[in-house]
Amino acid sequence: MEEKEIRIGVFICHCGTNIGGSVDVPAVVEYAKHLPNVVHAERNLYTCADDGLTAIKNAIKQHKLNRVIVASCTPRTHEPLFRSTCEEAGLNKYLFEFVNIREHCSWVHMKDTEGATEKTKELVRMGVARATLLEPQEEMKIDVEQSAMVIGGGIAGITAAKTLANQGFDVYLVEKEAVLGGMLRNLYRLFPTGEDSLDSLQPSIAAVEGHEKIKVFSSCELKEVKGYIGNFDVTLLREGKEVNFKVGTIIVATGAMEFEPKGHYGYGKYDHVITQMQLEKLLKDGQLKKSDSVVMIQCVGAKGEEVSYCSRICCMVAIKNAMLIKEINPDADIHILHNDIQAYGAEYEELYNKAREMGIRFIKYTPESPPCVTMDGEKLKVEVYNELFGEQFMLGTDLVVLSTPLVQHQGGVEISKLLRVPLGKDKFFFEAHVKLRPVDFATDGIFLCGTAHGPAEVAESVSQALAAASGAGIPLSRGFVQIEAISVKVDLEACIGCGFCVEMCPYQALDMVDGKLEIIEALCKGCGTCVATCPTGALEQRHYQNNQIISQIKSIFHPVIE
Amino acid sequence: MKEFDPKIVAFCCNWCSYAGADLAGVSRMQYPPNVRIIKVMCSGRIDPLFVLMSFLEGADAVLVTGCHIGDCHYIDANHKTKNRFEFLKEMIAELGIGEERLRLEWISATEGEKFADMVKETVEKIKKMGPSPLSPKVMQ
Amino acid sequence: MKGCFIAWATDDATRKRGGSGGFVSAALAAALDNNLVDNVLVLKKTSPYKATPIVTNDPKEVLECAGSLHFVSVNMAKYVPPGRVALPAKPCDAMGVIERAKRGQLDLDEVYMLGLNCGGSLHPKKAKKMVEEMYNLDPDNVIGEDILKGELILKTADGEKALKIDDLEEKGYGRRESCRYCETNIPRMADLACGNWGLPVDKLGKTTFVEVITNKGEEIFKNAVDTGYVEFEPASDKAIELRDKIDNVMKGLAEKWHKRLFEPIEKLSDSERLAFYVDALNRCIGCGACRKACPVCTCGDSAKCLIEGDSNYKIPLFLMVRLLHLMDSCIGCGRCEDVCPAGIPLTLIHRRFAERMQNKLGYVPGINLDKPPYFEGELREDS
Numbered sequence A: 001m002e003e004k005e006i007r008i009g010v011f012i013c014h015c016g017t018n019i020g021g022s023v024d025v026p027a028v029v030e031y032a033k034h035l036p037n038v039v040h041a042e043r044n045l046y047t048c049a050d051d052g053l054t055a056i057k058n059a060i061k062q063h064k065l066n067r068v069i070v071a072s073c074t075p076r077t078h079e080p081l082f083r084s085t086c087e088e089a090g091l092n093k094y095l096f097e098f099v100n101i102r103e104h105c106s107w108v109h110m111k112d113t114e115g116a117t118e119k120t121k122e123l124v125r126m127g128v129a130r131a132t133l134l135e136p137q138e139e140m141k142i143d144v145e146q147s148a149m150v151i152g153g154g155i156a157g158i159t160a161a162k163t164l165a166n167q168g169f170d171v172y173l174v175e176k177e178a179v180l181g182g183m184l185r186n187l188y189r190l191f192p193t194g195e196d197s198l199d200s201l202q203p204s205i206a207a208v209e210g211h212e213k214i215k216v217f218s219s220c221e222l223k224e225v226k227g228y229i230g231n232f233d234v235t236l237l238r239e240g241k242e243v244n245f246k247v248g249t250i251i252v253a254t255g256a257m258e259f260e261p262k263g264h265y266g267y268g269k270y271d272h273v274i275t276q277m278q279l280e281k282l283l284k285d286g287q288l289k290k291s292d293s294v295v296m297i298q299c300v301g302a303k304g305e306e307v308s309y310c311s312r313i314c315c316m317v318a319i320k321n322a323m324l325i326k327e328i329n330p331d332a333d334i335h336i337l338h339n340d341i342q343a344y345g346a347e348y349e350e351l352y353n354k355a356r357e358m359g360i361r362f363i364k365y366t367p368e369s370p371p372c373v374t375m376d377g378e379k380l381k382v383e384v385y386n387e388l389f390g391e392q393f394m395l396g397t398d399l400v401v402l403s404t405p406l407v408q409h410q411g412g413v414e415i416s417k418l419l420r421v422p423l424g425k426d427k428f429f430f431e432a433h434v435k436l437r438p439v440d441f442a443t444d445g446i447f448l449c450g451t452a453h454g455p456a457e458v459a460e461s462v463s464q465a466l467a468a469a470s471g472a473g474i475p476l477s478r479g480f481v482q483i484e485a486i487s488v489k490v491d492l493e494a495c496i497g498c499g500f501c502v503e504m505c506p507y508q509a510l511d512m513v514d515g516k517l518e519i520i521e522a523l524c525k526g527c528g529t530c531v532a533t534c535p536t537g538a539l540e541q542r543h544y545q546n547n548q549i550i551s552q553i554k555s556i557f558h559p560v561i562e
Numbered sequence B: 001m002k003e004f005d006p007k008i009v010a011f012c013c014n015w016c017s018y019a020g021a022d023l024a025g026v027s028r029m030q031y032p033p034n035v036r037i038i039k040v041m042c043s044g045r046i047d048p049l050f051v052l053m054s055f056l057e058g059a060d061a062v063l064v065t066g067c068h069i070g071d072c073h074y075i076d077a078n079h080k081t082k083n084r085f086e087f088l089k090e091m092i093a094e095l096g097i098g099e100e101r102l103r104l105e106w107i108s109a110t111e112g113e114k115f116a117d118m119v120k121e122t123v124e125k126i127k128k129m130g131p132s133p134l135s136p137k138v139m140q
Numbered sequence C: 001m002k003g004c005f006i007a008w009a010t011d012d013a014t015r016k017r018g019g020s021g022g023f024v025s026a027a028l029a030a031a032l033d034n035n036l037v038d039n040v041l042v043l044k045k046t047s048p049y050k051a052t053p054i055v056t057n058d059p060k061e062v063l064e065c066a067g068s069l070h071f072v073s074v075n076m077a078k079y080v081p082p083g084r085v086a087l088p089a090k091p092c093d094a095m096g097v098i099e100r101a102k103r104g105q106l107d108l109d110e111v112y113m114l115g116l117n118c119g120g121s122l123h124p125k126k127a128k129k130m131v132e133e134m135y136n137l138d139p140d141n142v143i144g145e146d147i148l149k150g151e152l153i154l155k156t157a158d159g160e161k162a163l164k165i166d167d168l169e170e171k172g173y174g175r176r177e178s179c180r181y182c183e184t185n186i187p188r189m190a191d192l193a194c195g196n197w198g199l200p201v202d203k204l205g206k207t208t209f210v211e212v213i214t215n216k217g218e219e220i221f222k223n224a225v226d227t228g229y230v231e232f233e234p235a236s237d238k239a240i241e242l243r244d245k246i247d248n249v250m251k252g253l254a255e256k257w258h259k260r261l262f263e264p265i266e267k268l269s270d271s272e273r274l275a276f277y278v279d280a281l282n283r284c285i286g287c288g289a290c291r292k293a294c295p296v297c298t299c300g301d302s303a304k305c306l307i308e309g310d311s312n313y314k315i316p317l318f319l320m321v322r323l324l325h326l327m328d329s330c331i332g333c334g335r336c337e338d339v340c341p342a343g344i345p346l347t348l349i350h351r352r353f354a355e356r357m358q359n360k361l362g363y364v365p366g367i368n369l370d371k372p373p374y375f376e377g378e379l380r381e382d383s
């Protein structure tokens, strides 16, 4: 950078009352105005709204700003927006600095306006210190391999594969089982429509298997995925042999499995205690023995110790199957013991009411006194405390069906490790942002859909699949991606050729050639590990330079830095 | 005299611990305003020099945070963090400023609560310990 | 040909000039003569208190440099030129060479280290003072020195004068502090280990006890014999035993010194220890001499330890970074303390930090050939 005067503009966001409610924003603006190199400071109700962005652009022009700081929410969601705003006003986007005063301040110090305000001032001060030393950067463009891999051949994976292929991209669909279809293969009829599961599945499978753009790898195991968006190198194992191909984007659709309720309500001990999935199979194969009385127990293992969440679909599954049993045997006596019924949406409400009309009885139990299943001679006996009536009920029954939650399976856990994408608290795959990026991973170029993400019914799995396919299609159709300019550079004058950095790099982006360090920039992901290691300081990371980080540290302890 | 208000520097990686701190905010978990976060892309970028400098500048505690082992966005870069941390730990112990002032925590993007708890615990502990004797502000 | 020998220079002048039997100088000259190496690094004496490391390819010059300098404490490692080279190396010189090789500064396959046993050296300035105060001699009149049987013998034109090293050290003179607790006396990390320990009385001062350790050592030794520079006979079992015995005695003494010097720090409470460090390290005037003298540090004018801190720091950032970077790699050579104009007990402090880490890691720099653990990427079992 030439010795040009540094002119910083600071924009502090109220975010409605999200920030303004616990931070004295006007005081922070006043403070910011007196920080070194700051030539303009203002506050906005919502900096990310149109008028906020316009204010930034105008100020860049009017005040000849060559650094912009926005103090608002988190860079993890809003940095791209503000960066492109700067670019529109002709400012290199690496001269933009984000200060997080909402997630890291106003929201976590809601009852401490004084503390939050003081902290905000310091955070802005740190931002100014860093911004002063920022340098403009050029981004590298990388070509994108115009193909995608979909992992998991359930309805979600099938849908995603089909959608991408129809857009003209080559798709590799990887399924660990011998056949496609996933959970739906074992289901009988589907709520809310009542159509046969296979009837709705088969055409999709046929479409995928016959598609010229789709290669199906069934009975295959994913062995390794290397690389990055646009250039993932995939290695599969098929019959013990390696298959290699390259893809630009990846969709994870590895589904889920039914929780096995071992030790619950006599499951595994009594023959006639089964799960909904086992019931579906019996119904489908026409093997269900005539049952005069059936008891279904909801939330087995869910909302409790083993699984803390509500699996959302099991109530509808139970109602659906209860009705199907009624269809076969209208005289059957059916009880559904539940702990609040989840029947969201009009269609489901309707099903629920219909079930009641058909004479299916719903009994609410409390988690504190759950039902108890025992054997009474040849028959099963279910005792339950009916909360509504405040009395103990005794139900003799031929069959007990347990509704258990969908849970993550080993296959998913392995994929998480392989792709280095996270699992959440509930062990399902964890998206980049619940609201703003629900089908993306934080890692560029990898997407997710279906029950791999959490319990969902078919319609939800399918719409997520469509969303993921459209996300994964964007870089493919564009043909290139720009990579963030956070890679490293070396000052060969300072480098002593010790080579320690070479072994630090997880991506083999560094190499010693005849005692001279070479950097393969396209391989560098900008973790900065080599930079932290280098004893001489010959290595520097773009946008995370030593002096930038050091200035941040110093600014914490120096009220005003020169 | 004003009550001792510890200054704590936390180094967070972009993908996990910084996101964990974000989630603590989104979940409105309340913790005291003593921590200053410096974001790096990966905990592997945290040069021990930064930690030493923070202490010399006057930090009462330093938190080195990143993704759990196995979850690092850059394969195994956080193994190096862990390795370098062992050096820092011994160094702080030898200096005699109180080993509890330096902490390594792996915090995933879903562990907002863990982040908040870490800050709360550290602030409490440091308040009991008093200012860092290495701080330029503290007379010896 | 590996094993222990008693050897000497065939050339009488060299044999006489040599610290023991002139073997080292003769073998170095032979290596040059027969083109085994391109260069030799030796010390050129200007006075008993001063010598300059020189790189030469002249066998004659090498022979002229024969003799042990006990009042010179330079570390040779920093002066090793690139390419095929041979040098005499005390244990700390050899360790320095190995650490520099790990840092890409030289190729160990090309470096021949003729190790010198070492019981310690003296700091030149302190040696001069000692000559005046304890020997009542004019330092400039001293023409040579020798260490034999625990005594330091000074030679002048008028004859010799000997004093017990133990007594000298009790009075604050004698060997450098780092040498007193240095436990490596026989440089088995070098290619050869040469000394006078173990020699029968009648051969003292006339021959060199040589242990051939590596293939390269064998090459050097054979070359010296084949070219006629050196003659030898096998060392007797008695001689070998005697050498080991003295080595063990010296190790025991080093342990005692270690205890004596480190225990006072060990006993300090956390806050007292911090005060000790702050008081000592804050005296630093930032001249950078310690870094330049340190054989392990290979950075040039650009180095992380040179990143500027603030003047109000209780300990200079420079020294904090050095302590950190040397925790796994400090070989205890004592050079930093030798050169510090502020008189900071730098080596003692470096060793406190380093021993902590090195003991924990089970890593001995300069001997263990693994790369420095600080630059290790793998997770250790115990962590």
Ligand SMILES: Cc1cc2nc3c(=O)[nH]c(=O)nc-3n(C[C@H](O)[C@H](O)[C@H](O)COP(=O)(O)OP(=O)(O)OC[C@H]3O[C@@H](n4cnc5c(N)ncnc54)[C@H](O)[C@@H]3O)c2cc1C
Residues within 6 Å of the ligand: A151, A152, A153, A154, A155, A156, A157, A174, A175, A176, A177, A180, A181, A182, A183, A184, A187, A189, A190, A191, A192, A220, A221, A222, A253, A254, A255, A256, A257, A258, A276, A277, A280, A313, A317, A320, A406, A411, A412, A414, A415, A449, A450, A451, A452, A456, A457, A458, A459, A461
């Ligand atoms: C008992 C029960 C009844 C249900 N009834 C209904 C209903 O009536 N109506 C409704 O809308 N929904 C119903 N559902 C939900 C419905 O089954 C799911 O929404 C749907 O099947 C999810 O599809 P998916 O593709 O996400 O997952 P899945 O069907 O689980 O497909 C995932 C696929 O990925 C494969 N896979 C996993 N790991 C790997 C790996 N490592 N490598 C390669 N491949 C891998 C699996 O083998 C599987 O083929 C029911 C669910 C259950 C359990």
Ligand SMILES: Cc1cc2nc3c(=O)[nH]c(=O)nc-3n(C[C@H](O)[C@H](O)[C@H](O)COP(=O)(O)OP(=O)(O)OC[C@H]3O[C@@H](n4cnc5c(N)ncnc54)[C@H](O)[C@@H]3O)c2cc1C
Residues within 6 Å of the ligand: C017, C018, C019, C020, C021, C022, C023, C024, C025, C026, C042, C043, C044, C065, C066, C067, C068, C069, C070, C071, C072, C073, C074, C076, C088, C089, C090, C093, C116, C117, C118, C119, C120, C121, C147, C194, C195, C196, C197, C208, C209
């Ligand atoms: C400081 C010191 C302490 C020693 N202590 C012992 C001991 O306790 N027990 C023991 O058995 N042997 C000891 N030795 C080794 C011994 O004195 C002889 O050096 C050795 O026996 C080899 O003798 P030589 O005649 O073959 O070597 P020489 O032919 O005399 O060659 C010696 C070579 O060493 C170089 N040299 C001289 N002084 C130094 C120095 N300070 N640092 C590095 N290189 C130097 C010379 O330049 C020369 O090239 C010590 C040597 C030194 C330098």
Ligand code: SF4
Residues within 6 Å of the ligand: A487, A488, A504, A505, A506, A507, A508, A509, A510, A523, A524, A525, A526, A527, A528, A529, A530, A531, A541
């Ligand atoms: S920043 Fe990370 S990815 Fe880039 S070269 Fe350094 S270690 Fe490798």
Ligand code: SF4
Residues within 6 Å of the ligand: A490, A494, A495, A496, A497, A498, A499, A500, A501, A502, A517, A533, A534, A535, A536, A537, A538, A539
């Ligand atoms: S670590 Fe630094 S000095 Fe060593 S080779 Fe790499 S860039 Fe050069």
Ligand code: SF4
Residues within 6 Å of the ligand: C090, C091, C092, C093, C118, C119, C120, C121, C178, C179, C180, C182, C183, C184, C332, C333, C334
């Ligand atoms: S540190 Fe050890 S090897 Fe080096 S001169 Fe002293 S005693 Fe000899």
Ligand code: SF4
Residues within 6 Å of the ligand: C290, C293, C294, C295, C296, C297, C326, C329, C330, C331, C332, C333, C334, C335, C336, C337, C346, C347, C350
């Ligand atoms: S720190 Fe001092 S004692 Fe340690 S290797 Fe360097 S110069 Fe020698």
Ligand code: SF4
Residues within 6 Å of the ligand: A535, A536, C291, C296, C297, C298, C299, C303, C304, C305, C306, C321, C322, C323, C325, C326
């Ligand atoms: S202390 Fe570290 S940075 Fe300084 S010269 Fe030595 S290795 Fe380089």
Ligand code: SF4
Residues within 6 Å of the ligand: C283, C284, C285, C286, C287, C288, C289, C290, C291, C336, C339, C340, C341, C342, C343, C344, C346
């Ligand atoms: S030699 Fe002494 S005064 Fe000079 S920089 Fe080193 S510690 Fe400081």
Ligand code: FES
Residues within 6 Å of the ligand: B013, B014, B015, B016, B017, B041, B042, B043, B044, B065, B066, B067, B072, B073, B074, B077, B078
């Ligand atoms: S990305 Fe979080 S520790 Fe590496």
